[in-house]
Amino acid sequence: MRSLAGLGHPSLIAALAFAVIALVACALGARRGRADLALAGTRALYATAGFTALAALALLNALVLHDFSVEYVVNYSSESLAGGYLVAALWGGMEGSLLFWTLLLTVFSAVAVRGARRAGSRLAGWAGAVLAGIAVFFLLLLVAPADPFTTLSAIPPDGNGLNPLLQSPGMVVHPPLLYTGFVGFSIPFAFAIAALLAGRSDDSWFRSTRRWTLFAWSALSVGIVLGGAWAYTELGWGGYWAWDPVENASFMPWLTATAFLHSVVIQEKRRMFKVWNVSLIVLTYVLAVFGTFLTRSGILSSIHTFTEGPIGKWFLPFLALMLVGGLGVVAWRLDSLRGENRFDSLLSRESAFLANNVLFLAAAFAVLWGTIYPIVAELVSGTRLSVGPPFFNSVFVPIGLALILLTGIGPLISWRRMSRGAFARVVRVPLAAGAATAIALWVAGVDSTGALLAVALCAFTAVAIAAEFARGSRIYRTRAGLPWHSALVRAVSRNRRRYGGYVVHLGVVLIVIGFAGSSGKVERQAVVPQGGSMPVGDYELVFEELDSSTTDEKDVFQATIGVFRGGERVAALYPQRNLHRAQNQPQSEVAIRSTPVEDLYVVVTEFDSSGDAVIRAFVNPLTWWIWAGAAVMLAGMVVLLSGGSPRPAREARLAGVPEPAVATR
């Protein structure tokens, strides 16, 4: 059936034209102080977003109407593809995912610049120019080498269908969230560059984009977790993170963005780290684009080859421009970015934040180095090498543990300076909790040093955070005479940024507990005939039954696995091994029995000709806590995003600036 796809390419050309107009008008308007040009540029930015949205709607319409005259529709969908996955096909291939990326970019740009103009920000013009420049690059890709509207002369009766691995509810939301995160960082990046171009060395750029930064970071965080959940439930290897290059590509900007979210607090509170913060946001954005480059260039071997294409080479000059241009502007304005304060003491919250930043940056560098090392080694020695999970785990475990320790220390330590005696007093209880936890686990039979250390540090941090909540609640209970729970709610609602951050940290603690559990993982594999059984951990798995059925998409072969523990049948699991007919691709559907103590994870990797099942079974302790921790993190993000700007008086006091003389009671 013919669709609105014919509108797509002209819409992209129109969007490109308006993006160029927006770039020129915004830049000239900002440079010459011409309000009329700035307004024209902003309106051109709206038009860019509008035409990009029209192009995206045209492609969506072609997918929904199965318009197989469009090559993209043939490559990534089929007549039998279910409704939700037709929408997911929009970002299931390289051209569509670039269009979706550009849609997010142009809409975010229009909204952010509109908001800045309405707030009277002087940065709107330059920020609009930077964002329009980025949009020009992506729209150029879409009108030339990555056109999603290429048509076929011979129209096939059906499409190839979407990769079966992508046909999962998690995959409907995981890529859009990652893209939202990646693209979202373009807003603080653009405003940081705008501030430098405009010669503004104050913190207006990150105050006006604080919610965008948090929003992008939150979306990226949730996207990464959902990617892990998708890998866990779909790929059938019993894990959630494989240090695959494309996973690393999403993790690197997350690490630098997390460093930025922490170090920006020092600039807010103490007006320090200005160069560091603009450099971090430049780095974060460059790493986000680098991730897109990795996904699409095919330069590194990755299981994420869904969106690979020939456009990787286009990204290299763009990446170079962003990095050299961004850091070049920072260097140009270096004199105006000097901090207005110094450290008062090494034992201060500033030092804890600095250590936090060093660790996050070291982690980001280690991930980057491990990811690109195969290319470097091949260039230098001509020998192809691999860098896989053992490398990343061994580098990341000590850094991660140190970060958890700092997460606990951070809330306990004062701004500016703290005496050693006072520090010793405040860490006493959390330290005792950590030590007691380690001893209790050791007595209970946990013998992994890493797991003991990790959980002990988690206990330390959790108690430190709980003490902060207790302190907040106590103050409102004493001052306002409220019951403790109302006092706690009052404390949180009046200090959403602080307590939202603590809730996020609490979520991280739960996630690390889940990671620590993996040291007790048990894995078994066996060929099991119908009626036969296999042991795994404390369980006995009995292959009771094999059922087969057929759907529009696939042939389904489902095993009934009886789960026995201590001779008692405690559950039944139903793993599947299916054949997706359109792609002639077999795929396993995992069955999981999840409890807070452990997951029993069963996957049938094959049914042989006699009907025997090749079963891989895992007992994964504490994995449930990873998803619970992610939910807690999400709750913390909501609290954080609902918080306003910091109180100016307190910030000024911490920054050493005299407060205005205001009569107060």
Added chain:
Amino acid sequence: MRRSLALAAVAALLAAPATAHAAPEDVANAVAREVMSPYCPGVTLHDCPSSSAQEMRVEIAEWARDGMTKDEIVARLEGEFGPSIRAVPSGGGGLFAWLLPAAALLAGVAAAFVLARRWARRRPDAAAVAAPASPEAAARLNAELDRLRAES
């Protein structure tokens, strides 16, 4: 010395789960985690969902049952598929892979420490104005700061 201890601790953390049990299946699983899959780009043999990888895991389990150690199996796979089969490069190339992140971390920590110390020392004005007159005054000041901190 400290660095050696730290490296030994890291090695212990990683080695503990893999070597705690010597059952052939555990040896096979440990091997599968330390070699890349020739069939799935970018993931280890352990994590690769393809049926060819499944067959290779079964074959490795057979070798382990025949008494081959983890190192022997990895060496045999390296002979068959080349050095890129190792999930962590060995020899000089491997050393370089490890050294740079470690050097970056150490350099970062050292730079941060030196800078923070220098910044903390360079406060002649603040020191002249704010330095307490006596240890008692310093103790009172610290107590007051702690009280304020507790209330903030």
